[in-house]
Amino acid sequence: MEEYSGNAAHEAHSPTVQRSAIEHEEQFIAHNYHPLPVVVSRGDGAWVTDIEGRRYLDALSAYSALNFGHRHPDLVSAAVAQLGRLTLTSRAFHNDQLGPLGEELCALVGQDMMLPMNTGAEAVETALKLARLWGYRVKGVDDDSAEIIVAAGNFHGRTISVVSFSDDPTARDGFGPFTPGFVTVPYGDAAAIEAAITENTVAVLIEPIQGEAGVLIPPAGYLEDIRRITTANDVLFIADEVQSGLGRTGDTLETTRNGVTPDLVTLGKALGGGILPVSAVAGRKDVMSVVRPGEHGSTFGGNPLSSAVARAVVALLDSGIPQANARWLGAELHKELDALVGHGVVAFRQVGLWAGIDVDPELGTGREVCERLLRHGVLAKDTHGSTIRLAPPLTITDDELDYMCAALSAALTELA
Numbered sequence: 162m163e164e165y166s167g168n169a170a171h172e173a174h175s176p177t178v179q180r181s182a183i184e185h186e187e188q189f190i191a192h193n194y195h196p197l198p199v200v201v202s203r204g205d206g207a208w209v210t211d212i213e214g215r216r217y218l219d220a221l222s223a224y225s226a227l228n229f230g231h232r233h234p235d236l237v238s239a240a241v242a243q244l245g246r247l248t249l250t251s252r253a254f255h256n257d258q259l260g261p262l263g264e265e266l267c268a269l270v271g272q273d274m275m276l277p278m279n280t281g282a283e284a285v286e287t288a289l290k291l292a293r294l295w296g297y298r299v300k301g302v303d304d305d306s307a308e309i310i311v312a313a314g315n316f317h318g319r320t321i322s323v324v325s326f327s328d329d330p331t332a333r334d335g336f337g338p339f340t341p342g343f344v345t346v347p348y349g350d351a352a353a354i355e356a357a358i359t360e361n362t363v364a365v366l367i368e369p370i371q372g373e374a375g376v377l378i379p380p381a382g383y384l385e386d387i388r389r390i391t392t393a394n395d396v397l398f399i400a401d402e403v404q405s406g407l408g409r410t411g412d413t414l415e416t417t418r419n420g421v422t423p424d425l426v427t428l429g430k431a432l433g434g435g436i437l438p439v440s441a442v443a444g445r446k447d448v449m450s451v452v453r454p455g456e457h458g459s460t461f462g463g464n465p466l467s468s469a470v471a472r473a474v475v476a477l478l479d480s481g482i483p484q485a486n487a488r489w490l491g492a493e494l495h496k497e498l499d500a501l502v503g504h505g506v507v508a509f510r511q512v513g514l515w516a517g518i519d520v521d522p523e524l525g526t527g528r529e530v531c532e533r534l535l536r537h538g539v540l541a542k543d544t545h546g547s548t549i550r551l552a553p554p555l556t557i558t559d560d561e562l563d564y565m566c567a568a569l570s571a572a573l574t575e576l577a
């Protein structure tokens with residue numbers, strides 16, 4: 162941050178540079194996103210700089226993939242060191258990073274074995290495949306009749322099977338025919354899960370907190386109830402911690418924070434340290450052991466570069482510091498958001514450094530609030546309607562948190 166040269170960089174570019182960068186994307190990149198009008202060319206810790214030299218606090222953290230900020234020195238040095246040795250072998254051969262990652266990650270999340278992939282959606286697909294295999298090979302469910310229970314409002318990624326059980330029309334409409342075998346129940350209602358279980362149920366797949374839905378936190382006891390119900394019914398509990406995991410909520414996993422150990426847990430986003438895509442399913446040995454050579458795989462999954470970066474991520478979390486920072490600054494965030502209720506904020510949900518904030522719809526859409534925040538030097542993203550999400554890097558300081566909240570307060574005041 163000390164090396165920031167805002168004014169010099171600002172003079173080096175004209176506003177047309179930014180406009181032309183955006184126009185290039187408009188022309189050559191498919192319009193599957195609607196980004197805020199900012200073109201970023203540099204990142205340092207919690208801050209990014211645009212091509213005209215303006216700085217912004219990154220309060221989105223790439224949907225929690227940047228839990229340790231931009232270019233964390235430990236992560237960059239692990240990546241650079243590994244780039245100088247070996248980047249890819251494919252799983253046709255062993256590499257010297259994957260085994261150690263397996264041991265270290267399993268110790269961190271309290272599981273026995275892991276299966277490496279790249280993206281979060283792939284980790285979810287992998288968990289679903291493992292659950293189906295387990296259902297047929299261990300539980301004894303009839304071929305092709307496995308059922309998996311999911312929650313309304315879920316977000317688990319973008320593949321066809323995963324959007325098959327989404328109830329968000331934008332994510333789903335136009336992509337059929339869909340993969341069968343999924344049953345949807347309301348989120349936060351453990352009794353509904355119990356009622357939906359049949360002899361064909363192999364798993365319950367749940368986000369411990371629904372991030373994309375607006376940081377929806379289920380009632381206390383929900384995860385414990387799911388654990389009890391799934392154990393009693395010989396059904397696997399799959400926790401999708403791609404967004405909630407790895408420090409965001411103030412603990413290593415949101416399930417751990419609730420004293421619950423799922424059978425399978427999916428990890429992604431922050432596991433790649435904001436450097437490259439790394440995901441994994443970690444789980445109980447008897448479940449992970451159902452898959453045999455050749456039945457599932459990924460060319461890049463478990464590559465030595467990804468594994469070296471993920472090992473450095475695990476080491477950061479092993480210190481407990483990012484989690485403690487999320488807890489401590491999360492309490493501050495709670496206080497600051499509380500003060501905004503009635504002043505532009507209708508309600509908010511927050512745990513650790515993660516908040517879903519419902520802005521008074523009279524003031525504008527979530528998008529309009531984010532555009533206003535942009536002018537105040539904070540990058541954030543709306544979710545649904547008038548909800549915005551704040552998820553700054555877990556490495557931010559007290560002052561940076563104040564900056565973020567002051568910008569929100571100023572943006573809301575201007576819109577009022």
Ligand SMILES: *Cc1c(COP(=O)(O)O)cnc(C)c1O
Pocket residue numbers: 224279280281282283285316317318319368372373401402403404405429430
């Ligand atoms: C982001 C996300 C995914 C998908 O991850 P990708 O890397 O975008 O495929 C899956 N589950 C949850 C809970 C997520 O937040």
